[in-house]
Amino acid sequence: MSMTVLQVHGDTTRPDIESSWARSRLNGVRRDALPPFDLVTRTSESNLARAANPVLRRVAGELEGTQVALVLTDHVGQLVDIHGAARSMRHAIGDLGLVPGVQLGEDRIGTNALGTPLETRRSLLVRADEHYLTVFRGFTCYGHPIFHPVTRRLEGVLGIGSKTGADYRLSSLLARRMVRDIEERLQRDSPRAQSRLMSAFQAAVGRRGRAVVVIGEGLVLATPAAVDLLEPADHAAVRACAESVPIGSQESHELALTSGREVRLVCTPIDGADGVLVDITQESVVRRGNSLSAQAPRWPLLIVGEAGSGRTTEAHTVAGPGATTLDATDVVLAGESVWAAQLGEALWGNGPAVVVENIQLLSPQLTALLAQRLRETTRNVVLTSTPGEHLDEIHAVVPALCNDRRELIPLRRRRHEVPGLAQQILTDVAGHTRTRFTAETMRILASQPWRGNLAELRRVVEVVAAVRSAGDIIPADLPASHRGGQPPGSPIREAEREVIMAAIEAAGGNKLQAARALGVSRSTLYNRIRALRIG
Structure with missing residues (x-):
């Protein structure tokens, strides 16, 4: 047609x-x-x-x-x-x-x-x-x-x-x-707030060559030094940092730019205007990626992170090549006795490191067995788990035996890294650099909640790569579910959102039970769900 x-x-x-x-x-x-x-x-x-x-x-x-x-x-x-x-x-x-x-x-x-x-x-x-x-x-x-x-x-x-x-x-x-x-x-009719943003920007650029960006509602001002320093992906990352700053406080972030340079962003809210002044200074050390694996682990090591946050990648990077892997999800297919035998075999004697995935799925009996094997083994062991109260309750004995613990921060709490990650994934998926995200598309991506973390980001980029093989990727190229980017809410609203989602999940999706657990009426819960745009 x-x-x-x-x-x-x-x-x-x-x-x-x-x-x-x-x-x-x-x-x-x-x-x-x-x-x-x-x-x-x-x-x-x-x-x-x-x-x-x-x-x-x-x-x-x-x-x-x-x-x-x-x-x-x-x-x-x-x-x-x-x-x-x-x-x-x-x-x-x-x-x-x-x-x-x-x-x-x-x-x-x-x-x-x-x-x-x-x-x-x-x-x-x-x-x-x-x-x-x-x-x-x-x-x-x-x-x-x-x-x-x-x-x-x-x-x-x-x-x-x-x-x-x-x-x-x-x-x-x-x-x-x-x-x-x-x-x-x-x-x-331009509002007075924009005049305040302009005044703050002009007051901050007195020193020649200073990299300064002012970000307000529908307004971005940047010095020539900042323009030369920042690529489109970097602009979206700087905006994400600025939008995360609570009102009335100053925050500092380290950011690895697309060029490989590391910079420090000092974000200061502007009085009397809905905007933030970002002062950018270059650091002398170049940061290499976001992985924690460069740190020497103490064994056993427990890696905790939400689904899709990169637990498996981190675990295998730390464990090194040739590591043996056991996954607690296999208990359903193999049965507890077979899985227990595989665990004993993997941890027996000397050899390469062992990765035990998803310990949150282990029964009390298998948890006790894993704890016993950890006491006896001479192998380097990495365990992965989702966060939650189970680590202090049913599975508490395993974290207690670990000499090191690493928490992977959810992607929604490091929005400034999303633009760089998205472009990196796009290059990996497409196998070339003929496509790139526009600054507006990067901004929308950085504003998403990313409940599925890196795995969700990868799926979105794969969809985009299948649609656009060359040129700029504009917001219309994103899946419909990921186009409606909104500026991130305040830390309090984000915390409230997570509490409500956790209560609904614990209640198996039953919102009436979730409301009772939270101590509010069902109508109040529904109002908050709508206000916080919880799916």
């Missing part, structure tokens, strides 16, 4: 349509489906709406009685307002369910002149049969993105639509004129 589009319209915009149709298919949008329009509660009037309304009203007056409609969406694709158009055009729009509050993202309704420019950040003409959903093929529409002139943040999209057959040749000229007027009004 996409080839038909290219054959019918052979101009320079058609590859954009083809790519958009491919994304629509990947998002599971059905061409014959009705738009899944669910009204979203609208917040108070935004800066975009305040700047755009006078422009929309003025032009709508000039177009009164014509078959042309002016449509405005915000930066997430929510329809903000519709202006102009003759009565028949308004009825046609209303019959489609297009009212303020509905979502027009490409991932929901496929190729369209409002959602697709949000994905590509470029203007686009969508002719009648180029709409992905059949119900929209009675219209030809042009969409032009609106960028804040100060922050360069994508604020929304202005769309001009008409019924098929109407003259759309002047749509691009009209849209550009209107967007220019809207952006000028946005600049005049």
Whole structure:
């Protein structure tokens, strides 16, 4: 079907349509489906709406009685307002369910002149049969993105639509004129907080050659020294560090840049503004990776980490080549007696190190046997486990016998490492460097909760590598489940989220039991689940 589009319209915009149709298919949008329009509660009037309304009203007056409609969406694709158009055009729009509050993202309704420019950040003409959903093929529409002139943040999209057959040749000229007027009004109405960010930045760059970055809501300022030092992946890592700083305190982070240099980031919140000043100084020592394995272990060694956090990789790196591996998950298939015999054989006599995986799955009997074998063996032994109370209760005897213990930090608590890890995994998976993540894609990746840690990150990168084999990887290339990046919450909200998730997991998914265990009502728990976006 996409080839038909290219054959019918052979101009320079058609590859954009083809790519958009491919994304629509990947998002599971059905061409014959009705738009899944669910009204979203609208917040108070935004800066975009305040700047755009006078422009929309003025032009709508000039177009009164014509078959042309002016449509405005915000930066997430929510329809903000519709202006102009003759009565028949308004009825046609209303019959489609297009009212303020509905979502027009490409991932929901496929190729369209409002959602697709949000994905590509470029203007686009969508002719009648180029709409992905059949119900929209009675219209030809042009969409032009609106960028804040100060922050360069994508604020929304202005769309001009008409019924098929109407003259759309002047749509691009009209849209550009209107967007220019809207952006000028946005600049005049720029909030005072951004002025504070600018003042803080100017005060910090007094010393020549200083690498400084100021990160605020929709605003990033950087000195030439910082621009020269940081690659796109590094920008996303610096942002992740800045967003993790609690209000009213200063934090310091060490970061290995894409170039291999190690830097120290001193992150200081800016008074009176939602922003952070990051001072970057280069360290003399280059850090080699994030693994703890360079440290000489004391045996037996216990490695504790969440699922997907790299327990197995760390264990085998420490154990060295030729290590023997036993996994407690095999008890289910082999039976306790067979597994016990394998354990005794692996730990008997001299030989290479032994890795015992997933001790959290061992029964009390096998735990006691493992403890006995650890007392007797002369082998170097590495054990792996998930964190939890079981290490202080049913399996407490094993950690007590270990002379060393390493805790692997969950990926969500080291967000600044996500950009570098993602690019490294992409190179490993793709086998070449013809693709790379854009800074915006890196930012979205760094903001994900990563409940599955490194394993989840690898799966996402593998999906991306299968979709894009060359060029920049934009947010639209990410799986739909990992596009909605939000700035990370405060440490308190993150802690609350983890407590609730742990209670639900302990209750086997029963939220009523989880609410009782937490000492709250079921309605309170559901409210917190929605507020914290717990799946």
